[in-house]
Amino acid sequence: MRALIVDDSKTMRRIVGKVVKENGFEIIVEAENGEEAMTRLRDSSADAPVQLALVDWNMPVMDGLTFVKVARAEGFAELPIIMITTEGSMEYVTRAIEAGANEYLMKPFTKESLRDKLVLLGFETPI
């Protein structure tokens, strides 16, 4: 399985990548902003699709919320998207879900809480 991690922080990409790998994803595709992430999505082929996107909110060039809107508008309707962000107000949570994100994880987060989100999205994770 292939996961796309979108964050301008290299440290966060590494940490999120580590947890996602522990939960059954073999291939991690990284992007530093929403625009780069869209390029990675468009480049992904039908026989090696991206099956999950984990997206930061605040990034330069294109932020996470815009990425979610663009991805949905370009036909990536079924791609499970988890927003991972320091934004913790109900207004932000609601905006993310209305834009088309499937789940929302607030930083700081634990390895278990990310695994919970994967389970909620229907991914079978090792216990």
Place this chain on the structure above:
Amino acid sequence: MIAATGSEQAFAFLRKLIYDNSAIVLEADKRYLLEARLGPMLTREHLGSFDELVARLNSGNSGPLRQRVLEAVTTHETSFFRDLHPFDMFRKTIVPRLLNERSATKRLNIWCGASSTGQEPYTIAFIIRECGLQLAGWTIDFIATDLSEEVLNRARNGLFSQLEVNRGLPVPMLIKYFDKVGLEFQVKADVRKMVAFRKLNLMEAWPAMPEMDVVFMRNVLIYFDVPMKKRILDRLARTIRPGGYLFLGTVESTHNLSNSFQTVQVGNATCYQRTT
């Protein structure tokens, strides 16, 4: 109180220690969280700064101190929708059965027997809401018990930290059933009102309770020896109506402990039905 000081190196060390041992990811901008959780500990340990704490952690025989640091940062291990599958089963299989079985009275008695800080009873309350039972004119008598008055009070308040709502709660339910109060999230008053929180020690005499349609007694039996497990299951058999349902923790079962229940299995989830 004067805020304790600490260098960037000290906080970087603590972040790594916490991540390596608990997998809690703390970014550099979450320094306030470390200060809030570990600040009181510095006073207790007679340490003047976070650098002193780190120095102590790096000295020999720092195991117990390390443990106290981790305990101060990690929250109590419980979550909303813990194990997910039993709650899926409750919603999709058991609630429809109950609607059929109790259609004459339109009344359900539910007991959550280890409510702890409230994640489990509120999970059940959210499901009842999602099923629209109250809107359809049903009366739900929902009792949640625990032996600690302190955790019962926390549960009654329905206040949860960010780390707690991150655990297992589907985000549409966060939006629907919580308000943001300061840095915390509070279950809305109308949902809190659905649950009657009461003190009960399972080891002692149980108060009179209505005949239950469903009991959630999850991750409780594991703490007891075999005779006590049998005793609790025997009492549960008398509390649950014939045909009613019992949910246990994933690693628990009635096997070899009680003959009063039969297993109901749906996919990955199991519950136990009181034999008639």
